[in-house]
Structure formats: C-alpha cells, structure tokens
Amino acid sequence: MISTFKRALSLLALSATLPLASVSQAADWPTDTVRLVVPYAPGGTTDILSRKVADLLQQQIGNVVVENRPGAGSTMATGQLARGGRGANHTILMASPGHTIGPVIYKNLPYDPVKDFRFIRNVIDIPNVMVVPANSPYNSVEEFVEAAKNQEMTFSSSGVGSSIHMSGELFKTMTGTKMTHVPFRGSGEALPALLSGDVDVSFENMPTVLSHIQSGKLKALAVTSAEPSPYLPGIEPLSKIGANFGLGDFVTTAWFGLIADDQMSDQAIETLQTALDKAMEDQSFKDFAAQIGGEPATQVGEAFRDYVEQDVRRWQRVAGQADLQ
Structure with a gap:
C-alpha cells in the first residue's frame, strides 16, 4: 500500500512539471541565427522595413540577419523558402503583395502562396x-x-x-x-x-x-x-x-508581413508572434511607421492567412482585366 501511494505521488509530481517543461522547450527557440529573407534588392520599402524589424526582433530573440534574394518578382526567394530544408525552422521572409501577385502572373510556380506557408504576422500597410x-x-x-x-x-x-x-x-x-x-x-x-x-x-x-x-x-x-x-x-x-x-474603383495598397515555410514549428511561430507584438509596441517602431507613411497592421496567424488568400483573389481579377501573364 505504501509503495503504491509513493508511486502515485511520484506520478503526480511528474505531471505537475510537464507544463513547466513545455514552457522551457518553447523558450529554447531559436537555437541558431534567424535569417530574415528579403525577396527584393536593397534600397526598397521591403528592405528598409525588414532591417528595422530585424533590429527590433534581435532585442527579443537574439541574432537576426537580413538576406536579400531578389529575382522574378519575389518568386525566386519565396520558392526557396517553400522548399524548406535544414534551415526551415530558422528562416522567415518579409512577404508583400508580390507574394500574392506572383502566382497569378507566373504560370506553373512550384508552390502555392497560401497552402505551403505559415503566416506569422502582418506588420504594416502602406x-x-x-x-x-x-x-x-x-x-x-x-x-x-x-x-x-x-x-x-x-x-x-x-x-x-x-x-x-x-x-x-x-x-x-x-x-x-x-x-x-x-x-x-x-x-x-x-x-x-x-x-x-x-x-x-x-x-x-x-x-x-x-x-x-x-x-x-x-x-x-x-x-x-x-x-x-x-x-x-x-x-x-x-x-x-x-x-x-474610369478610376472610381481604383484601390491598391501594399502590405508587408512575415511568413515561414510550413515546416516551422509551433514553438518558433509563437515566439516570433510574441516578439513581434513587443517590437510593434516599441515607440521606435511607431515612429518608423509614421516616418514611412504606413499604418501598423493587425492580422496575426490564421487571420493573416485569410487576408493573403483574399489578396490572391483580388490580383487574379486585376490580372484578368489587364490580360497579364
């Protein structure tokens, strides 16, 4: 009877530590340098914003480096991200309307702009x-x-x-x-x-x-x-x-948000979302947004995914009107 009671106490103690272990594991990410990929050349809006976000994220999660990978209207870098691989859990990309436009005008791209990615957070609308x-x-x-x-x-x-x-x-x-x-x-x-x-x-x-x-x-x-x-x-x-x-219905804006390959772990996504929330509350980010004429965005996770899916449909209509391929 005593030994059974002791075993029950041991199991109870072990179960009590499990939530703490889970928190500890979540806090372990990142275990390597985080790469923030810019799918355009240096000097443009995506690049400028990415470097600001990288600086603020670095204060929260450690080393973050920006890599410019221009080509084919952002689809080259996006395709590389979709292929995943060893660095998938530590690679994020600053997506913009090019993410939703590319699949509309480039035929037979090797990825789906919605299904093949995880959507971390929209950052700014311009x-x-x-x-x-x-x-x-x-x-x-x-x-x-x-x-x-x-x-x-x-x-x-x-x-x-x-x-x-x-x-x-x-x-x-x-x-x-x-x-x-x-x-x-x-x-x-x-x-x-x-x-x-x-x-x-x-x-x-x-x-x-x-x-x-x-x-x-x-x-x-x-x-x-x-x-x-x-x-x-x-x-x-x-x-x-x-x-x-003829321009009564003309409305186009640019959004900029962070996405990842669908292999990125839940721990990484949650850590990044928390870090981005803090970064966007930082006064220097608010000042930066005002300086570039942008408004902080609100879509996070699935809401961001839905927003991107709607944007794909919008550009499909535009491409159809302009007969673009």
Whole structure:
C-alpha cells in the first residue's frame, strides 16, 4: 500500500512539471541565427522595413540577419523558402503583395502562396503614390490621362509582379491609356530613373518617394488607398480624383508581413508572434511607421492567412482585366 501511494505521488509530481517543461522547450527557440529573407534588392520599402524589424526582433530573440534574394518578382526567394530544408525552422521572409501577385502572373510556380506557408504576422500597410518627376509637364491625374491617351508613356516599377507594377497595369487598363512598363531590380534601382525623368510616372510605395515629394524632387498626383493619407495632406485618392474617367474603383495598397515555410514549428511561430507584438509596441517602431507613411497592421496567424488568400483573389481579377501573364 505504501509503495503504491509513493508511486502515485511520484506520478503526480511528474505531471505537475510537464507544463513547466513545455514552457522551457518553447523558450529554447531559436537555437541558431534567424535569417530574415528579403525577396527584393536593397534600397526598397521591403528592405528598409525588414532591417528595422530585424533590429527590433534581435532585442527579443537574439541574432537576426537580413538576406536579400531578389529575382522574378519575389518568386525566386519565396520558392526557396517553400522548399524548406535544414534551415526551415530558422528562416522567415518579409512577404508583400508580390507574394500574392506572383502566382497569378507566373504560370506553373512550384508552390502555392497560401497552402505551403505559415503566416506569422502582418506588420504594416502602406499606400502607393502616383508620382511624376519634378520637371514633368503634368500637374494632375486628369492632365496625365489626357496626354497618355494620345502619346506613349512609360511607368517604372521595382519588378514584374510587384504592387507597383500591378498598380500601373490596372491604371492603364481602367483609363485606356498608352503606357509601357519599365521594370527594375528593386525600387532602389527604379528611383533614379524616375527622379531623372527617364520614365514618366510610377505608382511607388510611399516610403520610397515620401522624402522626395517633400523636398520637391517628385510631384505626387494621387494616392492609391481608399482614403487620403495623413502623411500627404492635400493629395486625394485616385478613386476620388478619377471617378469621372474610369478610376472610381481604383484601390491598391501594399502590405508587408512575415511568413515561414510550413515546416516551422509551433514553438518558433509563437515566439516570433510574441516578439513581434513587443517590437510593434516599441515607440521606435511607431515612429518608423509614421516616418514611412504606413499604418501598423493587425492580422496575426490564421487571420493573416485569410487576408493573403483574399489578396490572391483580388490580383487574379486585376490580372484578368489587364490580360497579364
């Protein structure tokens, strides 16, 4: 009887320690350097944001390094992430609309943009801005549309399949204008062509062009969000400005959030979500978001996954309208 009682006590003591052991195991991640992959070249919005997030995450979880892997509208780096492998549990990627646009315009990609990934957290939402060089003769959307119906225009982007590219294609389709796409390897390379007047217009992410608008080197004609941006007072949305010439339904914005391969462990996901919550509460992040004209996002986990799935369907409609492949 005594020995049975002792065994029962031992089992009870062991069961009491199990939750503590689970917490300890969850706290063990990461056991290696965390790689934050940027699927674009240095200098653009995705790169700038990723480096800020990496700095703040490093304060929470240890060493985080940023790796730029540009190519094929972000699909090259995303495909590498989807293949997983040894580093899958310590690799995350800063996804953006390129994640949902790529599978729409590139056929036979070896991954599904929703099913093959885990969605950690959306971080920030940013409008695009329709901008022209300072020496452009066009001072309004109406003037630009009128001219672009009669002469060939060029619009730049950070690459095929970016939200910048797709915004331009949507504008072209909805207005019936003559516009040729000029893709670059990231906004860092596209910006000089815009500033110099080598291209006529761009629908750039706000962080890339905000300081140049404020300094007068670029002219902002409209924002692509549904509502005006507090960071560009006096600049109206395209949907409001262009209601009389085919742009009444024009709304495109850029989102940026962290995803991982579907092999990433629950422990890693939970640790990253907690660390990101703390990072986004940091005043330096709030100041950074305001500086680049963005709003902190709210979708976490499954809610972020659903948001991405809806975005895929949205760009499928855009690609169908513009006949893009």
